[in-house]
Amino acid sequence: MNNVKNVFSIKDLENLSGIKAHTIRIWEKRYNVLQPMRTDTNIRLYDLASLQKLLNITLLHEYGYKISKIASYSEDKIPLLVREIISSKNAKSHAISAFKMAMMNYDEELFLSTYNWLIAEKSFKEIFYQVFIPLLEELGLLWQTDTITPAHEHFMSCLIKQKLLTNTEKLQMLKRTKFDTVFVLSLPMNEIHELGLMYLNYEILLHGYKTIYLGESMPIDNLKDLKKHFPSIVFVSYLTVQPEKDMVNYYVGQMAEELLDDNTELWYLGRLTEFIEREGLSDKISVFDSVSELVGKL
Secondary structure (H helix, E strand, C coil), X not given: CCCCCCEECHHHHHHHHCCCHHHHHHHHXXXXXXXXXXXXXXXXXXXXXXHHHHHHHHHHHHCCCCHHHHHHCCCCHHHHHHHHHHHHCCCHHHHXXXXXXXXXXXXXXXXXXXXXXXXXXXXXXXXXXXXXXXXXXXXXXHHHCCCCCHHHHHHHHHHHHHHHHHHHHHHHCCCCCCCCCEEEEECCCCCCCCXXXXXXXXXXXXXXXXXXXEECCCXXXXXHHHHHCCCCEEEEEECCCCCCHHHHHHHHHHHHHHHCCCCEEEEEECHHHHHCCCCCCCCCEEECCCHHHHHHHC
């Protein structure tokens, strides 16, 4: 089955741009900013060029340009104005739009050129917080509404993982500065959403600690072996879809029983932590509501 999506409904455009379908229709009728194709039953359809134009119009509109003025510009002038804005103002909106277009076109070159432009001005940490996290949150919603396919999401996630690995490797080449504890990062059995844990690994290395990155689907029993090698360990786990929500507290309890002692801590982050019963937890167990909260404890 061909997963490439290059024709979009007006609802898809709303989801991708943040502009309400009703507003898009008004802009079309009043200002002729887009020229949709029509099905036999008169349903609007849009191509990738229309999506790109709408994303550019959205950026100009966010920066104070009136839609009536934008509509008077030639097709060539709109992207030129966008480039002028992004050279002098906050790049977040443009970068997210560019990454969306890279995703929709499966365009690795556009992803890399956008990333290289960002990294020339920002640290990787700033890019991840300001651009990649909001982008990934949007992709989750776009996938849920069938605006994008799993192939789109995997394409973008893998490119972000590549950048994470590259930047993590740079930190691994540095000598650590903190020796009081070692962080062991792993995911529960059948948990395959690794991107959040990978970023935590980057942050912990950035703070000068040694990390042992074990990745996805790690049995608790296998973690016990690490205690033979390191006197003080913080076990970090990122719970996105596993274990099942009604098993989360059992999982936390099992880890506590198997791993906790005076020199061991358990740290949890992720969507499923909302189901952890925090009252009565050992003071050796920490549950975080955000990446920034966990990083603040390092």
